[in-house]
Amino acid sequence: MDDGVGGKPLLTWALHLSAAILVVLWVLPTFGLLVSSFRTGDQIATSGWWRSMTTQESQLPPIRIAGDEVARDGAFVIEGNLFANAATTVSAWGTSSREPQAFEPGAVADLGDGQTLTVDGDGDFVLSSPASFEGARLPRVFTTAATPPEFTVQNYGMVLFSPLAGQSIGQAFLNTLTVAIPATIIPILIAAFAAYALAWMDFPGRALLVAAVVGLLVVPLQLALIPLLQFHNSIGIGKSYLGIWLAHTGFGLPLAIYLLRNYMVGLPRDIIENARVDGATEFEIFVKIILPLSFPALASFAIFQFLWTWNDLLVALVFLGTSNEQQVLTANLVNLLGSRGGDWEILATAAFVSIAVPLLVFFAMQKYLVRGLLAGSVK
Amino acid sequence: MNPAFQAVLTIVIGVGGCIGYFYASNLFLDKVVFPARGPEAGRNITRANMVRPWLFLMPAIVALGLYLAYPVFASFWLSLNRDGTFVGLANYQQMMSEPKFWESMRNNLLWLVVVPAASTAFGLLAAQLTDRIWWGNLGKSLIFMPMAISFVGASVIWKLIYDTRPVEQSQIGILNAIWLRFEGGPFSILLLKVLPILFLAGFGLIVALVAWSFVRPLLARGQSAATIPLGLFVAAAALWLIWQCASGILGVLTTTLNYGQPQTWLTIPFYNNFFLMVVLVWIQAGFAMVILSAALRGIPSETIEAAVLDGANPFQIFFRIMVPQIMGTIVVVWTTITIVVLKVFDIVLAMTNGQWETQVLANFMYDKLFRAFDVGVGSAAAMVIMLLVTPILVWNVYNARKDMR
Numbered sequence: 001m002d003d004g005v006g007g008k009p010l011l012t013w014a015l016h017l018s019a020a021i022l023v024v025l026w027v028l029p030t031f032g033l034l035v036s037s038f039r040t041g042d043q044i045a046t047s048g049w050w051r052s053m054t055t056q057e058s059q060l061p062p063i064r065i066a067g068d069e070v071a072r073d074g075a076f077v078i079e080g081n082l083f084a085n086a087a088t089t090v091s092a093w094g095t096s097s098r099e100p101q102a103f104e105p106g107a108v109a110d111l112g113d114g115q116t117l118t119v120d121g122d123g124d125f126v127l128s129s130p131a132s133f134e135g136a137r138l139p140r141v142f143t144t145a146a147t148p149p150e151f152t153v154q155n156y157g158m159v160l161f162s163p164l165a166g167q168s169i170g171q172a173f174l175n176t177l178t179v180a181i182p183a184t185i186i187p188i189l190i191a192a193f194a195a196y197a198l199a200w201m202d203f204p205g206r207a208l209l210v211a212a213v214v215g216l217l218v219v220p221l222q223l224a225l226i227p228l229l230q231f232h233n234s235i236g237i238g239k240s241y242l243g244i245w246l247a248h249t250g251f252g253l254p255l256a257i258y259l260l261r262n263y264m265v266g267l268p269r270d271i272i273e274n275a276r277v278d279g280a281t282e283f284e285i286f287v288k289i290i291l292p293l294s295f296p297a298l299a300s301f302a303i304f305q306f307l308w309t310w311n312d313l314l315v316a317l318v319f320l321g322t323s324n325e326q327q328v329l330t331a332n333l334v335n336l337l338g339s340r341g342g343d344w345e346i347l348a349t350a351a352f353v354s355i356a357v358p359l360l361v362f363f364a365m366q367k368y369l370v371r372g373l374l375a376g377s378v379k
Numbered sequence: 380m381n382p383a384f385q386a387v388l389t390i391v392i393g394v395g396g397c398i399g400y401f402y403a404s405n406l407f408l409d410k411v412v413f414p415a416r417g418p419e420a421g422r423n424i425t426r427a428n429m430v431r432p433w434l435f436l437m438p439a440i441v442a443l444g445l446y447l448a449y450p451v452f453a454s455f456w457l458s459l460n461r462d463g464t465f466v467g468l469a470n471y472q473q474m475m476s477e478p479k480f481w482e483s484m485r486n487n488l489l490w491l492v493v494v495p496a497a498s499t500a501f502g503l504l505a506a507q508l509t510d511r512i513w514w515g516n517l518g519k520s521l522i523f524m525p526m527a528i529s530f531v532g533a534s535v536i537w538k539l540i541y542d543t544r545p546v547e548q549s550q551i552g553i554l555n556a557i558w559l560r561f562e563g564g565p566f567s568i569l570l571l572k573v574l575p576i577l578f579l580a581g582f583g584l585i586v587a588l589v590a591w592s593f594v595r596p597l598l599a600r601g602q603s604a605a606t607i608p609l610g611l612f613v614a615a616a617a618l619w620l621i622w623q624c625a626s627g628i629l630g631v632l633t634t635t636l637n638y639g640q641p642q643t644w645l646t647i648p649f650y651n652n653f654f655l656m657v658v659l660v661w662i663q664a665g666f667a668m669v670i671l672s673a674a675l676r677g678i679p680s681e682t683i684e685a686a687v688l689d690g691a692n693p694f695q696i697f698f699r700i701m702v703p704q705i706m707g708t709i710v711v712v713w714t715t716i717t718i719v720v721l722k723v724f725d726i727v728l729a730m731t732n733g734q735w736e737t738q739v740l741a742n743f744m745y746d747k748l749f750r751a752f753d754v755g756v757g758s759a760a761a762m763v764i765m766l767l768v769t770p771i772l773v774w775n776v777y778n779a780r781k782d783m784r
Contacts, residue, residue: 011693019508022501022508026521026524026664029539036539196435207780219772220718220741222741226758226761228446246446250447253442334729337729374673
């Protein structure tokens with residue numbers, strides 16, 4: 001398509017600029033969380049993620065001095081460096097929270113009882129005292145320092161394997177996978193047979209059934225929660241994986257039938273008629289001709305259903321228990337929001353673990369997703 | 380049993396069972412019940428073909444009936460009962476007496492107006508922009524991306540944006556970081572007072588125009604029984620919206636803004652609703668963009684060329700030539716997002732859980748059902764959601780039947 005603005009350079013630039021602004025606005029929130037998931041808790045708490053790419057001059061959380069003392073010149077001395085990151089530069093420091101910027105780098109602070117502390121610009125410190133530090137509480141140092149950008153992957157290790165809010169995200173990840181895969185595959189088959197019947201077989205009541213499917217597309221599943229939970233309890237399924245697979249299958253069917261039927265109706269009539277004339281049974285026609293030809297529609301629906309079951313919260317809350325073996329990622333994330341609401345390194349990382357798979361599926365299969373949307377934009 | 384093993388087993392049993400059922404039942408029909416042999420071969424084939432569709436449809440009909448159709452009636456029945464005894468409309472009465480319910484209704488109405496409108500508008504804008512540039516497909520992908528993110532994940536993403544720190548610490552939420560840049564000078568007044576007022580006034584004006592163009596033909600044509608309630612409803616909704624706009628303008632004029640103070644965005648009553656809506660708009664705009672972009676490409680280029688020859692400017696071309704031609708698609712997008720909005724639950728649960736006057740119907744219902752264990756009132760709330768969806772349901776079925784003919 002041409003640029004539609006008659007080749008005026010100014011308008012073209014405005015076009016590019018506004019498109020860029022819109023795209024940046026849409027990507028920025030996710031990007032911020034992604035960057036945050038690679039920063040330590042201290043870094044997230046002291047500066048916004050948008051400043052993590054540049055060297056930061058900020059007041060750091062207090063650091064308690066630690067190290068082994070050595071006896072030198074009749075005094076006990078502890079030497080070391082305050083920072084793990086060697087490129088940090090101290091611009092001011094102090095020993096109390098009231099005066100965190102009391103001293104220049106290299107100055108000597110008198111801590112009383114003959115104790116002295118010196119902190120250099122590169123974070124090297126020397127603490128000396130006439131008496132041994134054995135058993136004493138070592139002082140805290142408040143620093144204002146320039147920290148170069150630094151990123152870590154330790155959040156991911158922690159979130160995946162150590163239990164937070166009673167459950168490790170790794171376990172929740174497996175649970176979600178356990179829910180999503182059967183709940184994606186099973187409705188496809190059931191729907192495909194039904195869609196074929198609705199598209200290519202003539203029988204009384206067909207139009208009525210199609211209309212019913214369209215109607216059921218928009219029935220809010222909120223209505224189904226209590227009756228179905230009661231039903232599951234009465235037949236002995238209760239809150240279990242079997243229950244949620246059945247529920248997702250039922251809830252996914254209208255869209256599946258609708259999408260597949262719309263696609264199958266468009267298949268060339270000749271192929272099917274010829275096969276019928278050649279004596280193929282309906283079952284053979286379906287398996288050997290319709291299914292292979294409908295692959296794009298099947299893929300579209302599979303992606304929809306997978307994204308929907310992976311991202312679902314409501315159905316999981318109602319039809320699954322809250323135990324370690326059953327809680328899914330979204331439910332775990334909601335719990336974390338409640339119990340660890342301020343620990344952004346955990347929240348950001350957990351959220352990213354939960355959206356990584358859908359994003360992967362999205363970018364890999366976008367073509368089918370768009371095709372499916374265009375075919376069935378009713379739900 | 381290990382759930383992963385159970386899952387594999389379920390897939391095998393499910394898939395194998397489905398194929399087995401279809402294969403065996405077809406075989407049974409053709410070889411045993413109505414065999415295509417013997418003196419009645421011809422008649423048997425016809426009869427087998429009459430039964431076969433129902434074999435293909437059976438599992439789907441059973442599943443749909445049990446998991447979607449039956450619950451509608453069961454919920455309705457539950458909403459008329461309390462602890463196993465029939466109480467008529469008492470549950471509805473109790474629900475209506477709760478202020479939280481009316482708060483949910485008000486918020487849901489706000490969501491219903493703002494989210495579909497904003498999503499469609501942004502989607503249209505994005506489609507229009509990205510269709511004309513060489514890196515448009517990349518841009519489309521990125522705007523479409525939030526579609527794949529769960530509502531809960533999106534809530535975490537936006538909570539970080541709305542995060543608040545005490546004033547002496549540096550802000551880690553980008554919204555507060557931007558907010559603290561404003562200090563009350565002319566630039567701030569322009570951006571935070573004049574612009575919102577213009578926006579609200581414009582929105583109110585559009586609502587008034589749309590409502591008037593809708594009601595006027597009803598008045599002129601002489602009233603038939605069916606159109607009066609519809610006209611009244613549209614007029615009432617429009618008046619309510621205009622009232623909201625007017626009070627919003629008044630609010631913007633009278634409030635003194637706390638410059639220099641970090642805000643806890645999600646606890647500011649009324650306005651926090653909009654901060655929650657932003658999340659859904661962010662997710663849904665990509666969907667609107669994809670559909671509308673396809674519709675825009677389907678517009679015959681002759682109509683646009685004719686408009687260019689007649690000297691129309693780009694805005695005229697867009698609003699007078701292109702938008703009317705894709706009106707049908709806009710309606711589809713609008714209704715689809717409306718349904719999503721009616722069911723919105725995860726975002727509110729994860730971000731505020733209905734506190735600070737942000738309750739919506741779906742979360743109100745969840746509260747009643749699974750926290751207060753009040754099945755009657757919870758089911759009544761579910762029926763209200765169903766009632767709100769019904770017009771769209773009827774409209775969709777009507778259109779589908781029209782297409783089939």
